[in-house]
Amino acid sequence: MITAEQRDKLRGWFTGRLPDDLFESLVEVTVDREEITVVGRIPGPRLAADVSEAERDAAVRGRIQEFRERTRDERMAVARDAEHRFSKKVSWGVECAGERALFTHVAAPVMTRLRQPERQVLDTLVAGGVARSRSDALAWCVRLVQRNTDDWLGELRDSLDHVQRVRERGPDTDASTQDDGPDSQESARD
Template sequence: MITTEQREKVRGWFAGRLPDELFEELVEITVDREEITVIGRIPGPRLASDASDAEREAAVQGRIQEFRERTRESRVAVAREAEHRFRRKVSWGVECEAERALFTHVAVPTMTRLRQPERQVLDTLIAGGVARSRSDALAWCVRLVQRHTDDWLSELSTSLEHVQRVRAQGPDLAGDGSPAEGDTMG
């Protein structure tokens, strides 16, 4: 679990290191054990007020692609520094108007053991054309849980951070796990 302080250090480093002209605003930095995802806001395209939805959507997609190509070199340089400093891969994304786009980002394999009823759920998703494989079906299930329990997961994450802070304030332990010299268990 990544602590709030660790997240703040990563966010602070990026806020100080990113070129001022890269984003209008640094929107979000997400950190886990493998990856740091940096999302910034970029300006929307200038369109006539009577532009159709299709024209607006195409213009936003074009702006995102233009940004990605134009800033690739500077983003790669920052990512290399961050990967060396924080020992995590760096991924990038942007918000442009109401659209959020992630560029190449890490897909980490995870192993799990499932009993037959759980495997049957995955196989049903495959048979129904929702997923191509058990791995794809499991990822689909995780996204569904995330979408429908976002508030609960956020509260759980906050609670875990609180537990980490309390543990850090606990008594010092000697290297062997026993109470530090002078501590008594009486």
């Protein structure tokens, strides 16, 4: 788990390193053990007020695809620098007209041990066509928990940030290494 200060430094590095005209704004920089994901806002397509929802959706998807192809070289140059500096893969995404799209990103394997009742849940999702495999079913479950407990997960992450800051401060090492002798403990108990 990285600290809030480390996250701020990472976001600051990307803010400074990205070309000024790449995004309208930098929306999010997230990091875990394997990957850094950078998401920026791009302008939506200009559309007439009376376009259908299907036309709007297609135009937004087209704008995202155009951005992805046009900026590939710039983004890959930044990614190479970041991967060298931070030893993590860099993935990209955009927000455009209220839609979010992530480009190729890391799908890291996660090993878990499940008892029969939990495996039966996954097998039911596979049998019901919700997922193609137990792995897909487990990913589906994680996304469902994430979507339904977003506030709670945010509070938990904030708490973990606080714990990390307390750990970094540690005990006062000067006081803990000072030896006042056995009598000092006795008088403190009196």
